[in-house]
Structure formats: structure tokens, C-alpha cells
Amino acid sequence: MKRKVTKAIFPVAGLGTRFLPATKSIPKEIMTLVDRPLIQYAIDEARAAGIKEFIFVTSRGKGALEDYFDHAHELEATLKKSGKDDLLETLRTTNMESGAIAYIRQHRALGLGHAVWCARRLIGNEPFAVILPDDVIAADKPCLQQMVEAHAEVGGNMVAAMEVAPDKASSYGVLDIREDMGAMVSVKGMVEKPKAAEAPSNLAVIGRYILTPKVLQNLNRMKSGAGGEIQLTDAIAEEIAKSGNVYGYRFRGQRFDCGSKAGFLQATVAFGLARDELRDEFQRFLFSMTAVQKAAE
Numbered sequence: 001m002k003r004k005v006t007k008a009i010f011p012v013a014g015l016g017t018r019f020l021p022a023t024k025s026i027p028k029e030i031m032t033l034v035d036r037p038l039i040q041y042a043i044d045e046a047r048a049a050g051i052k053e054f055i056f057v058t059s060r061g062k063g064a065l066e067d068y069f070d071h072a073h074e075l076e077a078t079l080k081k082s083g084k085d086d087l088l089e090t091l092r093t094t095n096m097e098s099g100a101i102a103y104i105r106q107h108r109a110l111g112l113g114h115a116v117w118c119a120r121r122l123i124g125n126e127p128f129a130v131i132l133p134d135d136v137i138a139a140d141k142p143c144l145q146q147m148v149e150a151h152a153e154v155g156g157n158m159v160a161a162m163e164v165a166p167d168k169a170s171s172y173g174v175l176d177i178r179e180d181m182g183a184m185v186s187v188k189g190m191v192e193k194p195k196a197a198e199a200p201s202n203l204a205v206i207g208r209y210i211l212t213p214k215v216l217q218n219l220n221r222m223k224s225g226a227g228g229e230i231q232l233t234d235a236i237a238e239e240i241a242k243s244g245n246v247y248g249y250r251f252r253g254q255r256f257d258c259g260s261k262a263g264f265l266q267a268t269v270a271f272g273l274a275r276d277e278l279r280d281e282f283q284r285f286l287f288s289m290t291a292v293q294k295a296a297e
């Protein structure tokens with residue numbers, strides 16, 4: 001029987017060096033797109049996919065992230081008293097049920113694979129999701145929900161995949177496709193950051209995964225052996241060799257790399273324009289900026 005996916009790991013222990021100096025004191029995941037921190041987009045996506053347990057792999061200096069999910073009783077009381085029901089509702093989406101959220105510490109930033117491995121004792125014998133909050137995905141049906149539905153059909157391990165230009169492939173893990181079934185592909189290999197000429201396809205892995213506990217066992221061995229960064233891709237690739245049950249899923253939606261400055265700015269524009277209350281003014285501003293830019297050229 002295929003098990004439902006009810007747990008998600010959010011690795012948020014990275015140093016976020018591309019956003020220094022901001023990330024000296026603000027966790028990257030607390031930076032806001034319009035008015036919501038990146039982590040809120042990730043949580044909403046997880047909830048829509050049926051996730052019930054939220055496991056954060058954090059590190060030193062991420063206190064603001066933990067505080068964010070606390071109930072702000074004083075603030076809620078003030079909003080209630082002044083009849084600001086819409087703000088109260090907004091605030092409530094940030095509340096987590098007691099016991100639904102767990103924080104695990106990654107003591108050294110040894111890589112994404114290591115961060116996921118740190119949560120191993122909370123997973124048990126069931127499939128689990130991994131969400132990287134710096135990949136923000138605008139979609140009619142949230143990306144993880146699309147994946148959970150596809151996973152219910154095939155089981156195994158599944159990674160979110162998107163087509164990238166050949167010269168961009170070297171920034172991603174890239175899939176070697178065994179069989180292309182449309183939205184889904186079965187995978188015969190994965191290469192981390194290949195040179196443009198050596199990329200096996202233009203299908204790149206982005207930050208959504210549904211994994212079997214076997215991947216954690218693979219990470220276990222990597223922990224004892226390898227030095228330096230421990231790659232999640234390697235542990236998934238090992239599953240291809242052992243069981244062949246690794247799939248790529250071409251999600252429907254637009255992904256923004258909010259771990260990079262350019263991606264973050266693009267997401268700000270896209271999410272700003274998507275908001276009814278901001279669209280007109282923001283659009284006028286963007287047009288005028290573009291016109292000024294053009295005139296200066």
C-alpha cells in the first residue's frame with residue numbers, strides 16, 4: 001500500500017551568504033515577498049498538499065524563524081479589540097498547532113543532504129516531502145500538491161523538474177531520462193551541476209522532493225564516509241541504482257529562485273502584480289521606470 005505523505009522537512013540551516021549583509025541578522029526565509037516571508041509561502045504550499053507535520057532544520061541565528069510561528073496573543077487581542085478581522089485572519093495563517101512543528105538543529109552547514117539527514121529520527125518508515133523555501137513557485141495548484149497526487153499513482157521517489165536553457169544547466173542537478181511519460185519522467189541518472197556540454201537533458205531538479213526513508217539510509221552512509229558537503233542528489237541517485245524508482249515531475253507553474261538576488265526581485269514583481277490592491281499603482285510605476293531606463297540608454 002502506498003503511504004500518504006504527511007511530513008515535510010524544511011531545510012533552513014544554510015548561511016544565505018548571497019544576501020549578506022541582510023542575512024547577518026535576518027534568516028533568508030524571513031525575507032518578505034510583498035508582505036509575507038518566504039517561509040509562509042512554503043508552509044501554505046505544504047498545507048495545501050496535506051502535510052500535517054512540519055520539521056524545520058535550523059541553525060544558529062534562526063531564532064526569528066522560530067518566533068514567527070508562535071501565537072502572538074497580545075497582537076491578536078489588539079486586532080480583535082479594534083475589529084481588524086482581516087488582519088486577524090492573516091495572522092492566524094501563521095499559527096501552528098502545538099506539536100505540529102518541530103525544530104532540529106544542524107550544527108554545521110555541511111550541505112542539503114546533511115540537513116535532511118539531521119531530521120531522520122522524526123521521519124520513521126514513511127515517505128516524506130522536502131521543501132526548499134527559497135524556491136517559490138507561483139501555480140494555480142500548488143506544486144507539492146501536484147506532486148503528492150502524482151506520487152499517489154507511482155510511489156517511490158519524486159523530484160520537481162523544470163526545463164532550463166542549456167547554458168543554465170550547470171547551476172542545477174540535471175536528470176538523465178529513462179522514459180518520458182509527459183508530466184512524469186522515469187530517471188536513470190542524476191548529475192549535479194554538469195558542464196553545459198555534459199548535461200544529460202535540459203530537465204533540472206528544483207527544491208521540491210518526495211522521498212522514501214531509504215534515501216535517509218543512503219545519507220547515513222555518506223555521513224560516515226564523505227567529507228565536505230553532503231549532497232541530497234547523491235543519496236537520491238543511489239536509489240536509482242538500487243531500486244530504479246526515481247521520477248521527475250514537470251510541475252505546472254513558475255518557479256522563482258529567491259535564493260538569488262535577481263530571482264528574488266523577479267518574484268517581488270510577479271507577486272506584487274498578482275495582488276489586486278497593488279496591481280494598478282505598481283504597474284504604472286514599472287512602466288515609468290522602464291521608460292526612464294529606455295530614455296537613458
Ligand code: UTP
Pocket residue numbers: 011012013014015016017018019028057106108109110111112114115132133134259
Ligand atoms: P543554498 O545552496 O541556497 O545555500 O541552500 P544557502 O546557505 O541557503 O545560501 P547561499 O548560497 O550561501 O546564499 C539551499 C537550501 O538548503 C538549505 C538552505 O537553508 C536552503 O534552504 N541548507 C543548505 C541547509 O539547511 N544546510 C546546509 O548545510 C546547506
